[in-house]
Amino acid sequence: MTSPVPVRPTVVSVAFWFQVALVGLLLLVIGVSIADAIHYDGLIDQASTIPGTDPSEVSAERDSNLGWTLMSGLPLLVLVIWLGVTAILVGRGSNVARVLTWVGLGAPVALGLVACLFGGLVGVAGLFAFASLDEPMPDEPIEGDPDGEIVFEDWSGSDFYDRLYDLDSGGLALAYDSIMIFALASAVMLAIAVVVLLATKPSTRYFRPDQGQPPISYAGPAALPPAGVPPYHSYAPQPPYFPPHAGAPHPPPPPPAPWGPASWAPPSGPAPASPQSPWGPPPGPAHAQHPWSPPADPAPPADPAPQVESPPPPGP
Numbered sequence: 632m633t634s635p636v637p638v639r640p641t642v643v644s645v646a647f648w649f650q651v652a653l654v655g656l657l658l659l660v661i662g663v664s665i666a667d668a669i670h671y672d673g674l675i676d677q678a679s680t681i682p683g684t685d686p687s688e689v690s691a692e693r694d695s696n697l698g699w700t701l702m703s704g705l706p707l708l709v710l711v712i713w714l715g716v717t718a719i720l721v722g723r724g725s726n727v728a729r730v731l732t733w734v735g736l737g738a739p740v741a742l743g744l745v746a747c748l749f750g751g752l753v754g755v756a757g758l759f760a761f762a763s764l765d766e767p768m769p770d771e772p773i774e775g776d777p778d779g780e781i782v783f784e785d786w787s788g789s790d791f792y793d794r795l796y797d798l799d800s801g802g803l804a805l806a807y808d809s810i811m812i813f814a815l816a817s818a819v820m821l822a823i824a825v826v827v828l829l830a831t832k833p834s835t836r837y838f839r840p841d842q843g844q845p846p847i848s849y850a851g852p853a854a855l856p857p858a859g860v861p862p863y864h865s866y867a868p869q870p871p872y873f874p875p876h877a878g879a880p881h882p883p884p885p886p887p888a889p890w891g892p893a894s895w896a897p898p899s900g901p902a903p904a905s906p907q908s909p910w911g912p913p914p915g916p917a918h919a920q921h922p923w924s925p926p927a928d929p930a931p932p933a934d935p936a937p938q939v940e941s942p943p944p945p946g947p
Contacts, residue, residue, distance in 0.1 A: 639722075639724065639837060640833040640834065640836075640837050642828045642833050642834055643828070643829070643837055645828055646721070646824070646825050646828035646829050646834070647718060647721055647722045649824050649825045649828070650714060650717075650732065650821075650825050651718055652821055653714060653818055653821040653822060654711055654714050654715050654718065656814045656817055656818040656821065657707055657710060657711045657714070657814075657818060658711055660707060660811060660814045660818070661704050661708060663810050663811055663814070664700055664703055664707075665700065665704065667700075667807040667811075668696055668699075668700040670803050670807065671696050671799065671804070672693065674795055674804075675689060675692050675693055675696070675795065677794075677798055678791050678794040679791065681790050681794055683790060684791045685791065688789060688791050688792070692795070710738075710739070714732065714735050714736075716728075717729075717732045724837060726838040726839055729829050729834070729838050732825065732826075732829060736822045736825065736826055737826075
């Protein structure tokens with residue numbers, strides 16, 4: 632006998648559809664990222680037409696565009712597949728899928744915190760390493776710099792980058808950025824809602840109906856009756872049965888025994904003068920024989936009396 636399927640609560644249904652919407656928003660983010668990368672690659676082609684453009688700058692910008700798209704798109708694609716599969720299983724009532732959903736939604740947050748922590752540790756280690764240098768900075772001016780200041784290469788003065796930044800400052804680039812910001816903000820809110828809804832008590836009772844109930848051990852049919860049936864009660868012991876005395880009502884005749892006759896008639900005789908309890912033993916002589924015991928052997932017939940022949944009558 633199979634147990635009835637529990638009814639899915641409303642919070643689980645809402646969490647399911649929120650998770651489906653979250654998967655859709657993440658797919659939108661991936662699509663917009665790919666479209667933005669293709670659009671930016673076209674802008675690189677337009678900016679590279681300026682005379683005097685360094686080919687290394689163009690190649691470096693293309694590699695940076697492709698690398699950033701892959702770094703952001705591949706993890707999102709894995710997350711989309713993860714949440715899509717777990718959403719289907721959550722709708723079917725799988726508790727493992729609920730836990731995997733929490734893992735999938737918490738993994739980006741955990742990885743971001745680890746990255747921030749690692750970056751902070753690297754920065755602190757760099758400061759200590761730079762402060763522990765024994766050699767002082769040279770006081771002599773650097774060749775090509777009469778003031779003795781360190782000069783970093785200024786990429787903003789490149790005609791290629793100036794043209795590229797001008798082309799990427801409006802139009803489709805602005806639309807792509809707006810869509811990305813809206814989709815990511817909505818995805819974060821939906822993720823928080825899914826985590827909270829799947830952690831509520833109705834969701835826990837739906838995914839783990841046996842939580843909080845003690846294990847039931849089998850103790851026999853008398854201790855554990857079927858569902859909906861009151862528990863069994865033992866019957867009180869009955870007093871021993873004694874056959875009634877003569878004149879009292881008798882039980883129906885028993886089935887014929889192989890050693891006795893096919894029929895049986897109750898014994899006849901007057902009832903005893905003094906009343907006697909029907910459950911007590913009869914007073915000795917009144918109880919001749921147990922009614923259900925086999926009858927005794929019949930007595931042998933008596934010898935016939937001798938016959939005396941009478942004399943014949945006299946003749947005339």
